[in-house]
């Protein structure tokens with residue numbers, strides 16, 4: 001599969017550092033929308049109601065036993081969730097699997113195990129929140145393992161390097177698709193507390209795109225929340241960049257120092273996989289993420305150290 005020319009944003013764990021603008025964490029100005037003709041509004045409202053109704057019916061469907069067995073076997077965080085959260089998650093998975101298309105790459109045949117394992121982890125990001133199920137995403141491409149891409153990257157001004165890069169996943173704001181390595185998906189699901197999860201990382205990028213920008217700022221509900229997010233993220237991002245440059249060990253993967261979008265994706269991985277450590281070492285960052293995700297993963301964390 002060729003992915004050239006489609007405006008890639010994220011290459012999971014790639015080493016290239018993109019140029020960045022720290023002010024990018026500042027909340028975007030409101031997007032001005034032209035007043036739509038009435039018939040557009042009515043059509044949009046009607047379409048929205050139909051979509052909501054269809055999703056309600058999907059969430060209420062009986063969850064297939066085989067799928068549940070797959071989740072219990074492969075997504076180890078699931079058994080630690082409360083009964084209510086488990087039920088909510090299963091409903092989201094039904095919608096996700098009905099709406100997203102999966103495509104095998106590199107000879108991989110898509111199975112229910114692949115679809116359900118990916119959906120379970122992606123939908124963890126949706127619990128307790130009003131969601132439109134990653135609306136910019138249509139297709140999930142899955143390779144058997146790490147895959148190679150030809151890449152041209154900027155080293156410094158006027159200096160570019162071309163070469164072959166290995167990737168575990170990627171997505172982009174205008175791609176309409178998201179790429180994953182099945183091996184990386186499985187290992188991420190099998191260890192819910194190592195801080196690395198390619199599905200959480202790539203789907204965090206999709207949440208970032210919901211405000212029409214790849215700027216490390218997902219859709220926040222209030223102006224006060226936007227301002228608080230901006231202040232905390234700027235400080236934490238600068239701190240990670242400084243630690244990366246000086247070689248100080250960090251809890252957050254230093255790939256997050258690449259740019260604000262990667263910082264949000266890496267922070268999301270740590271929030272769900274290392275919540276106790278993140279809350280202890282970066283309490284303000286944890287609080288911002290907790291307020292956005294409306295979850296406290298400390299409650300169901302598999303981490304033993306750093307908790308309470």
Ligand SMILES: [Zn+2]
Nearest residue numbers: 010011262265
């Ligand atoms: Zn990324």
